[in-house]
Amino acid sequence: MAKLRLKYVNEYIDHTGKLRRYFRRNGKQIGPLPGAVGSDEFMEAYRGYLTQKSAPKPKATLPADSLGAFIQDFYASRMFTDLKMATRRAYRAALEPIVKAQGHRSGVLMTAEHAEKIISRIGSEKPGMANLTRAAMRRVFKLAVKNKRRPDNPFLGIESYSVGEHHTWTEGELLQYETAWKLGTRERLAFDLLLYTGQRVGDVARMKRADMVDGLIHVIQQKTGTELWVPVHPRLARSLAAYQSPGLTLIGDKAGRPVTRATLSKLVSDAAKAADLPSACVPHGLRKAAMRRLAEGGSTAKQIASISGHKTLKEVERYTKAADQKMLARDAMLKMTREQ
Template sequence: MTKIRLKYVNEYIDRTGKLRRYFRKGGKQLGPLTGEPGSEEFMSAYAAYLAKKSPAVVRNMNKDSLAKLIVDYYGSRYFTDLKPSSRQLYKYALEPLSKAHGHRCAITMTAEHAETIINRIGAERPGMGNLTRAVLRRVFQFAIKAKRRKDNPMLGIDPFKVGEHHTWTDAELRQYEAKWRLGTRQRLAYALLLYTGQRVGDVADMTRADVADGAIHVVQEKTGARVWIEIHPELHKAMKACPAKGLSLIGDAAGRPLKRPALSALIREARKAAELPSRCVAHGLRKAAMRRLAEAGATANQIAAVSGHKTLKEVERYTKAADQRKMAKQAMDKL
């Protein structure tokens, strides 16, 4: 029989010879795990600890409630098989939902009820509405697999229309650089994002061990793509002026590693200090990198080699803001 191995499960034999299991995370022992791994009793407690909830709360939940369905989903392979970044994103959508609507019956929820919940979220935050819609669709698919429902009430709910991330203009890039000179962490974070063209999470994960022969090796978390990015002279200046204190190329003030949200927040606060508009977010620097490559005459395949995109359609979407007049002149100069 295959032994189930789960993260954060600590097991040992006590002095009476009994096997005991505990959930341990972040150096803290959160509580016991009873029953056999894979059993409903064990997995419910395990899922509760993952969701940072007390197993006592789970036991008191209505077994047909949305909150209980979400907790059970956390304990299923449909959730545990996801990449860590995806699990974090799913919980970002599901935790507020469980708190606000966890008391509702998930088994009898109609498509109309589901759409009402999504519409309330999307009315103010359309992007969050779309994320919640997509994640809940997976949760109810799990409910169908578990034979707790026969249909998925999320099917047929249309997504909200949302704008794309703004691509930083050259004027905005200059304004940021004027505020944050070489030698500051804000300039280093900006340079790593702009001159590698990578996603925020991948930049946050970059370490000194990834640098070799004048390039940075990246294994993209989202796609698994492996890319080598030549270190641009401007990025080299930023790295030399503000060398990493720890292993990460961009860490916190003490050199400790940053997570994606913290790096985004660093750029957000730096953008405010530079008096740039709120549309200038960290991901927009990746788009600015793609735009500048397109304006410099790089082909779609060359840009994809930097960005790690699998399709040229995605490259085209990222380079829509490329300066048409400049590119048209370059095209005519080739005649």
């Protein structure tokens, strides 16, 4: 059997006896390569590293103890490279504006008050981004403390912002979308894939025809790494038959080429807007609508988690409790009606 040989793959046994593989180029260790060599997980990470640009280097005028240097050191550390690719991209999106605006400031002399101001300034308009920046900066300064570049972490005492939950689409809103976008349109297929698999937008964008086996869709969730086999709902089967994408993925662009999470999200958001639905009807709300339907249909929390992939049942139990309340309320009202 031919052995798969790939450039830039560094393989070794660590001190615990575990086999590890990393992508290494130009003398620098870029990041880990998960899964078996040649697996989808391995190759996705490998291709990502091949196209990934090197981390921007701090300007020569920045002193070594500057905030910008602290962040660049974080990019080069295992604390960053061991993170999942999606998390690394998110952290860069949060940290690069900090480097640009305040990278010249001293990281050694930063106070808790200054750290609070950075997060508060972002949080006044974008609380979600403020929470992401807070998490990233905590890691940056955790590394600085570990390297003895400062005695404390000024971001530890900052509380997170309360961020509103995504709206769960109602039955009326689901019907309104379906009325506007008939079977056979990309917009309807995207909607049905999200609703009838209950998966996150990014995971739906990555679904391939080869993932469908014996009436099930094989999913490895990008966020958690959870492996699932999701049954193909009859309505989803009809939708897939009505719009057959010419590409390898279940939903692609008009030419059948794979789409990104952002592109798929925009497709559904634009379609919802065209259907005159409220702005609260965002794509992630279809995942929540799927869980609501499962709960209202009598599914247990564990049954719902087998579809949603949640690691804990806390989030799922909220849907089952809401469904139980509805059923109890209907029963109570029915009893009162009978007494009249």
